[in-house]
Amino acid sequence: MTNWLPTLDDGAGPLYVRLADRIENDIDTGVLPTGAKLPPQRNLAFDIGVTVGTVGRAYALARERGLVSGEVGRGTYVLDREDVAPGKPPTLPPLLAGTRGLSPPPGKLRLDSTAALEVGQSQAIEDLTRQIVRQHPEAIVNYVHAPSESWQEAGSRWLTAGDWRPSSQSIVPTLGGHAAILAVIAAVTAPGDRVAFERLTYSSIARSTSLIGRRVVAMASDGGGVDPEDFERLCAQQHPKIAFLIPSLQNPTLAIMSEERRRAIVDVARKHNVWLIEDAIYGAMLESQPVTLAALAPERTFHVGSLSKTVAAGLRSGWVSCPPHYAARILTTSKMLTGGKPFLLAELAARLVLSGEADAIRDKVRNELQTREAMARKAFDGCEFTSHPRAPFLWMKLPEPWLSGTFKNAALNENVLIDDEDEYKPVRTGDVHHRVRIAFSVPKSRGELDAGFTTLRNLLEGGSAGYDSYG
Template identity: 30%
Template sequence: MTNWRPDPQQLRRPAYLSLAEQIANAIHDGKLVHGTRLPTHRKLAEDLKLSIQTVSRAYDELIRRGMISGEIGRGSFVQTAQKEPEPPYLPERLGEVIDLSILKPVCEQIHLDRMREAFAWLGENLPSSSALSFRPNMVFPRHRSVAVEWLSVCGLDVSPLNVNLTNGATSAMTVALMSVAPPGSTVVAEAISHHTLVPLSSYLGIHLAGIAIDSDGMLPEALDAACREGPVRAVFLQPSVVNPTATLMSAERREQLAAVAARHDIAIIENDILGPLVADRPPPLQSFAPERTLYVTSFTKITVPGLRIGYLVAPDRFVAAVANRHLVSNWMATPAIAEIATRWVSNGTAMELVNWQRRALARRHAIATEALGGLSYRAHPQSLHVWLPLTAAHTEEGFVAQARLHGVAIAPGASFQTAEHGRAPAVRISLGSTSEAELRTGLGTVASLAQGNPEALLLAI
């Protein structure tokens, strides 16, 4: 903590809050700068003649405020206010930019037609409960029963009582994290994970730690080591292609990770938003550890972006927590959209669009194979993107900037990073966010840049 130390004479009750305020003021005043390593809980407790629990509560409070971060096995560090994280996509499409940065399904006229038909049907058939009720239990019993049908296609065997309808996967992720990890606790994830997970954990006051991965996903021995080094409440996993590296985790690896989670009694949050789109996939993690897995799936990435509805499956031990946190954060999913999702599952439209998407992606991957020929990249036949590692000649930031100057937007790998070190430069390229012609042009530009020698940009002044 450099030369600055808290003054024990200035501590007031409650002591943990007074201590947190002293450290916060020192950070604001510049006496503690970004990256400063704070004393261990035990050392500071001894110096100030406080209990370890008091110091721990003070550090937890500062983590909640986003002023310090805790790293398993390393300690606690000052984290001065940073700008809001930039999303891995353009806020809007500008000029002639080909936007390959945002992850979208392929969409054509059929998707608009199906949505228009659904809203026309809804105009004639909207139940009074969906329009007039404030009580989720009055609106969603029928929807939960139909959800079980869809979840069975995803590989789950669950009761309607364990299903919550949410406004998409982001809502479900937020509720799941709130349900298993209180502020100040630690959640671990793959070293390259969901781009909203880092800021979301920060906003919830949760410490997020990245775990090493290989070509099959998270390493079980690395997860086990992290759980042994410090208390971990949950592990967040994306085993089925939607992860940035487009990895389809093997059944054996899923079973191994489930066993580690059981050994340390931690929760699993499984993000499986592509669901049945991924052909011949292994069983979900939830099937290996149903007693501890919170399973998330949705329709946005596999049917129509506007169908913002998802399912969050919670085991019995978390059902009450999930219901309560969903109520305070969302109250309930939008009933009218839930009506459309339920109808589409029941009449086959959802699966029709999934099969359509699979065929469209096959064409997009053929374009990628041709355009990126000669480059080493990661993909899966049903992935909505490719992951392109960069050679040592390129910096990630410079490559993304050069692509943007050439009229193509791509997502930097740093947007998905949860671990501070050990990640090779790479970019994520969406295959579904534009037309096939623009995709071919955009991928051709990226390939030319990747195969060329980077040069510094000269600006006329």
């Protein structure tokens, strides 16, 4: 253990940030060499005259920066920081990089993406873009200072589910669903606050949450979605400020939460004063959507949707419906984080929705997805998996002796990209599911997709003996 005793006289900002900065500086200058063990939190807090919580938050921030590793019972150690060659970008720590490469390898079949199917929507997009450029030449080259009423009306219409329709005044247009969710988290929490996620979820949001200094905690779920009892336990013990949920066609499990369970989740959130983010990006594929959390708890629910899975991912167009009096705050936060919504994309998304083109495209996407899901059920007949005719992926249980990561690597060797279960874990956990997610919206042709399914089926049947990992 090193006799490291930092000073916090220099720098600005909260003490925990200054301490994390000192850790980084001393690692860079060699004061803290690779493998050095940092002092126990309680000891360091006493030595430098701060609270144990301040040291804990500083160590957590250092871990988020990829500087140290820490395990209960072992301590906190300085990680090896490889020298970066000139012109070579640094390797991102796993916390930020996820399990996918920064760019997909060339020549691989992408069964790891759920972007909207290509169903000829480019023509409608081209026609509307031409109209916008002709009609608004000045707006195209200027900044957007405030959303137009038509953009908000489009968001209100697109987010409508069943009998629930959000007020247009509650709508904030954003650069896609991810940007909307991150803006909400940034707006209603502070650095160090806890944000609750399911133990399997869209973990890119969890990584983004950690990147802005919030603390990620996980709640249990099952085939019916979030477990209300475990959510209650988490709220009582760790006091999260906000919870991120995917109630319909959950990613990656495809669970659809019952109304009874949704009401139970809302009751817990009210009891413990927890904000809710309702990700409805996949739920928009359903013709008949269950009651929304926003309808049950409008005073605390941010309801998010986008065009990425249903119309065109490249449009980067989404909306968030906010609780009363929060739209202005979310709009400002979104602009600060992203620079704001470009006029062309916002106007194009609004016209697609208000003209009915977005609904027509979504219907074509739904129909093609139904065909492809049927292909998947046929290709993997006899295997254990979860799928839905309106979802662009399935959740496959691997037979013995396959492990999730091993199967992903074996598929990669056969030029097929899929996601292992670790891609969907927001925190380190001992849970093992032996599952992979297989998506099927990106391949251009059914023949190409069928060939990919055949490759994966052959791997499943061949077992790990068919996968040579030497070399």
